Amino acid sequence: MKCPRCVQKIHRAASSCPHCGFTLADADAHFGEGEVRLRCLTDAAGLLRRGQREQVEMAMERITRRFPQLFVAVYTGSLGEMANMRQFGFWLLNRAAFEDVPAHKPNEAGILLTIDAESKSASITFGYLLDAFLEESDTFESLSRAHSYWLEGKYAAGIVRTLKHLDGVLAKRCRQARRDPDRFGRKVLPPPNMGDLLRRIRAGHRLESGETEVRK
Amino acid sequence: MKRWAMGGCMVVFAGIALANIEPPLPTWNGDERTLLEAEGWVAGGSLLAVDPPVPEDSPAAAVSPELDVAQPTAEEVAEADLPGSVIPEKFLPLYFGERPQEFLVDPQGLLSEVDYRNRLEFLKDHSADSSIDLFVYVFGGEQDIPSDVRAEELIERFFSSGRPAAMVYYYLGAPQRSVMYLSPSLTEGVPVAEQRRALQSSVMMAFEKLDPVEQLEAFSVQMSIRIYWMERMLGGQVVTDDLPEMNRMEEVGEAAPVKKSREQWLEEILKVLDPLLMPVALTSLSVVIAFSASWWLNRRRRYRFPEFDVEPRLGGNHAAGIGAVISFASATLPPASQRDQVPDYLRRA
Numbered sequence: 126m127k128c129p130r131c132v133q134k135i136h137r138a139a140s141s142c143p144h145c146g147f148t149l150a151d152a153d154a155h156f157g158e159g160e161v162r163l164r165c166l167t168d169a170a171g172l173l174r175r176g177q178r179e180q181v182e183m184a185m186e187r188i189t190r191r192f193p194q195l196f197v198a199v200y201t202g203s204l205g206e207m208a209n210m211r212q213f214g215f216w217l218l219n220r221a222a223f224e225d226v227p228a229h230k231p232n233e234a235g236i237l238l239t240i241d242a243e244s245k246s247a248s249i250t251f252g253y254l255l256d257a258f259l260e261e262s263d264t265f266e267s268l269s270r271a272h273s274y275w276l277e278g279k280y281a282a283g284i285v286r287t288l289k290h291l292d293g294v295l296a297k298r299c300r301q302a303r304r305d306p307d308r309f310g311r312k313v314l315p316p317p318n319m320g321d322l323l324r325r326i327r328a329g330h331r332l333e334s335g336e337t338e339v340r341k
Numbered sequence: 342m343k344r345w346a347m348g349g350c351m352v353v354f355a356g357i358a359l360a361n362i363e364p365p366l367p368t369w370n371g372d373e374r375t376l377l378e379a380e381g382w383v384a385g386g387s388l389l390a391v392d393p394p395v396p397e398d399s400p401a402a403a404v405s406p407e408l409d410v411a412q413p414t415a416e417e418v419a420e421a422d423l424p425g426s427v428i429p430e431k432f433l434p435l436y437f438g439e440r441p442q443e444f445l446v447d448p449q450g451l452l453s454e455v456d457y458r459n460r461l462e463f464l465k466d467h468s469a470d471s472s473i474d475l476f477v478y479v480f481g482g483e484q485d486i487p488s489d490v491r492a493e494e495l496i497e498r499f500f501s502s503g504r505p506a507a508m509v510y511y512y513l514g515a516p517q518r519s520v521m522y523l524s525p526s527l528t529e530g531v532p533v534a535e536q537r538r539a540l541q542s543s544v545m546m547a548f549e550k551l552d553p554v555e556q557l558e559a560f561s562v563q564m565s566i567r568i569y570w571m572e573r574m575l576g577g578q579v580v581t582d583d584l585p586e587m588n589r590m591e592e593v594g595e596a597a598p599v600k601k602s603r604e605q606w607l608e609e610i611l612k613v614l615d616p617l618l619m620p621v622a623l624t625s626l627s628v629v630i631a632f633s634a635s636w637w638l639n640r641r642r643r644y645r646f647p648e649f650d651v652e653p654r655l656g657g658n659h660a661a662g663i664g665a666v667i668s669f670a671s672a673t674l675p676p677a678s679q680r681d682q683v684p685d686y687l688r689r690a
Contacts, residue, residue, distance in 0.1 A: 128655070135655075141656070148655050148656040190643075191644055235660065250663060257649055261663070275669040298646075299644035
């Protein structure tokens, strides 16, 4: 778990980044506070042609079909020089209202692929449902599959490749989670309550002193 | 170094000059010459005379060999004048009575048993490798085939069916008399000029040997090679029918392995595979069905993740899962160099 701004590791349930103090409010200040209504495939940068849109939609649909809990959204746009891909992805997935996603699928189940046509960069952001299952390296590998296509301007093919690889990663993680759910559960356990910890330490001290008395 | 080289050269040249000096020629002693001329010696006479004069008192003149040899009779002289001898009549049916059972036909036993076996073995090997058989009829070098035996008729009668064949009349010790005929299925495809060239080159190869048997060997080897080229010329259009005679030889167990046609091979393979065909087909079908079913099930498979309670982070109610960012602005910045994720502002800087 990393901060979208400083990319430093943060602990679970951190209300703000302990390194740079980043919160969603900072992103809101940058991109806006209101709800953003958009469709799962939003090609604001106009990178995809009609036939290519269908290819991308089919790849998105495939993941949605195989993973009924999840949905995939693809956003292409020009974020400008000041934009930060991670912060934008983080902000969009929290503020977006996807019109073509069923109501029973909250954004926690979303995977957002963002492509900035101006800075020529792409990122993946995912909701809390996949927090325990997806690693940064998984998303990096998926994006790497598209690198050569995007270099040549074949955006649709790159997106399809990315989603295809992501599909495989998700299936693998799902199988692993079925075999050993605790392994993944531990990743998102709530942080230990400091009060409880102190109580246990004190109890230990008392026990030690009691034992000492018995020995005496 | 140069001085050593020059010294070596001088020694070599001096050696060559010394070697070129010829010994002096002998000179006549005047007395000896006068004495010899008085005895009747003529200078250079031995070179000019056809037979040097033999002195009457020499030992060679004393012995006059009067050999008591009987003069040849008129019949013998007449026989010697004949160009060749006719093949004895008793061998004619063995030569020309039927299609030969072996590739080497020598009913007269002109070849020794070992030579016959060796040559026959070679012709069998040729037949195994080629789709055109080579039949060699061996005759004596002076023998003539009776005029009533017509080779064309024999070819038509014996070689118009069955495997294509080349038939050669070979005269032992006289390869130049050899004659070649092709079976009717080949005559259209192989030009006469090519046949003549094949025969000539085989004869030439035979003439490189002195021994008649070795000549036959060289001849048949070269003819086999030329038949291979004929085969190439025909481009695999050689018709190979069933050959009852050859099959019979196979049954006996001493015949050459006959090259089979593609259809025959297919038939034999099908015969062998016939009992296995159904099980193999069923197994293949079940494997295909299993793979298809697996693929179909995998395609229809639905994955469900276990759901955990996750505390919201950074004020985000839905998501804070920050994945990777990749730049594709330049081909010089491959994904491998972007594995260590850094803040975007650092990347842009």
